[in-house]
Amino acid sequence: MCETCGCTITPGNAHLVADQGRLSHTKDGTKSIEVLSSLLHENNHMAAHNREHFNRHNVLALNLMSSPGSGKTALLESTIKALKSRYRIGVIEGDLETENDAMRIRAHGVPAVQITTGQACHLDAHMVHDALHELDLDSLDIVFIENVGNLVCPASFDLGHHANITLLSVTEGDDKPAKYPVMFRGSDLVLLTKSDLLEFLDDFDTQKAETHVRNLANSAPVLTLSARREDTLGPWFNWLGEMVEARQNAQNLTPTIQPDGIALHRVGSS
Amino acid sequence: MHELAICQSLLDQARQIVDAHDANGIERIIVQIGPLSGVEAPLLAQAFSIARSAAGFPNAELEIETSPIQVRCQQCGTTSAARVNALLCGSCQSWKVDLISGDEMILKSLILTEQPASLSGPLTRAG
Ligand SMILES: Nc1nc2c(ncn2[C@@H]2O[C@H](COP(=O)(O)OP(=O)(O)O)[C@@H](O)[C@H]2O)c(=O)[nH]1
Ligand SMILES: [Mg+2]
Ligand SMILES: [Zn+2]
Ligand SMILES: [Zn+2]
Numbered sequence: 001m002c003e004t005c006g007c008t009i010t011p012g013n014a015h016l017v018a019d020q021g022r023l024s025h026t027k028d029g030t031k032s033i034e035v036l037s038s039l040l041h042e043n044n045h046m047a048a049h050n051r052e053h054f055n056r057h058n059v060l061a062l063n064l065m066s067s068p069g070s071g072k073t074a075l076l077e078s079t080i081k082a083l084k085s086r087y088r089i090g091v092i093e094g095d096l097e098t099e100n101d102a103m104r105i106r107a108h109g110v111p112a113v114q115i116t117t118g119q120a121c122h123l124d125a126h127m128v129h130d131a132l133h134e135l136d137l138d139s140l141d142i143v144f145i146e147n148v149g150n151l152v153c154p155a156s157f158d159l160g161h162h163a164n165i166t167l168l169s170v171t172e173g174d175d176k177p178a179k180y181p182v183m184f185r186g187s188d189l190v191l192l193t194k195s196d197l198l199e200f201l202d203d204f205d206t207q208k209a210e211t212h213v214r215n216l217a218n219s220a221p222v223l224t225l226s227a228r229r230e231d232t233l234g235p236w237f238n239w240l241g242e243m244v245e246a247r248q249n250a251q252n253l254t255p256t257i258q259p260d261g262i263a264l265h266r267v268g269s270s
Numbered sequence: 271m272h273e274l275a276i277c278q279s280l281l282d283q284a285r286q287i288v289d290a291h292d293a294n295g296i297e298r299i300i301v302q303i304g305p306l307s308g309v310e311a312p313l314l315a316q317a318f319s320i321a322r323s324a325a326g327f328p329n330a331e332l333e334i335e336t337s338p339i340q341v342r343c344q345q346c347g348t349t350s351a352a353r354v355n356a357l358l359c360g361s362c363q364s365w366k367v368d369l370i371s372g373d374e375m376i377l378k379s380l381i382l383t384e385q386p387a388s389l390s391g392p393l394t395r396a397g
Contacts, residue, residue: 028299031382033287039280039301039309122272153272156308156375177353182308214365217341217357251362261307261373
């Protein structure tokens with residue numbers, strides 16, 4: 001199915017998903033076919049393929065999501081500045097219209113591919129596949145995928161990345177995880193950003209934000225940081241280092257939560 | 271609205287199944303959607319009513335089954351119902367629970383209409 005590189009993949013749930021479905025019974029003029037596959041079967045197939053690309057080239061791929069303006073690009077810039085000599089970093093930028101974010105990243109001397117999605121409010125695995133073939137994966141350790149700014153739509157699409165990072169800036173309100181449970185339940189790391197502004201805000205409680213994340217049965221780390229203060233970035237850099245190692249030690253690393261639900265991933269336990 | 275993209279993906283998958291079974295069309299598509307799937311059932315239904323004709327299935331009906339949110343507690347083992355933003359054990363209030371239902375976005379089954387006899391024979395070519 002991959003025209004660019006011709007490699008083959010086995011999606012994790014292939015054993016559950018018969019492409020043509022199973023015939024369960026026939027009555028006059030109609031046939032009932034049992035399918036039991038994800039509504040995003042095709043996307044998930046492509047995502048598994050992307051993940052195989054990243055794994056084969058020993059690259060950690062991270063999906064950054066947030067509202068517009070929460071500081072995704074600014075955090076990437078600070079991270080690149082600080083870690084450029086330790087890791088070889090590449091960036092895939094998703095945006096509705098402009099090339100601006102990719103230009104901001106390239107100014108730091110790292111490769112960036114811009115995907116302009118036009119109407120689409122999220123990245124999907126096919127867009128990321130096209131973009132990753134524009135990067136020289138052999139020369140990279142980490143690929144950051146900056147998703148379209150939106151706390152709803154990106155949560156449903158597996159891109160083939162290894163972990164989900166959700167940013168919540170302190171100017172947005174500490175109850176965002178309760179308002180956007182699908183996205184925050186699926187986060188492997190939550191970053192409370194723009195912490196330099198906390199002193200000017202009296203209504204953002206980082207502890208409350210964390211409690212809202214826990215109420216989604218999510219044990220992911222919740223870190224508070226500012227892209228403008230390098231001294232706040234240590235725990236984030238440590239998490240990154242641990243993830244680079246985790247990926248090297250596990251060939252099947254995926255985000256903890258899969259967007260199409262447990263039913264398709266609950267193997268052998270019925 | 272990502273439901274339109276999801277609906278398109280659903281219709282593509284349905285097309286493949288129809289072709290593989292040499293069927294005539296689709297009477298009904300049955301999907302299961304959980305409240306934690308990120309798919310809004312009314313928006314999916316709306317997208318479906320717009321997209322089905324262009325996909326070649328003008329008469330297909332979409333049936334959306336919703337599944338309840340249920341969690342099983344890792345601490346006390348209780349299974350209980352929960353709300354989207356309070357996935358807590360109903361017995362001990364712990365957040366250390368596993369979701370066991372409620373995040374599905376699944377194509378469950380299709381009811382296909384078979385090729386009418388009058389259209390399947392060699393006569394079709396003559397007409
Ligand atoms: N005070 C402060 N402003 C920030 C911080 N990070 C980003 N910003 C500002 O927030 C705005 C949006 O940031 P940007 O990185 O473009 O957000 P994105 O849309 O998530 O990529 C810009 O004006 C940034 O300068 C931060 O840590 N502190
Ligand atoms: Mg940006
Ligand atoms: Zn490929
Ligand atoms: Zn309990």
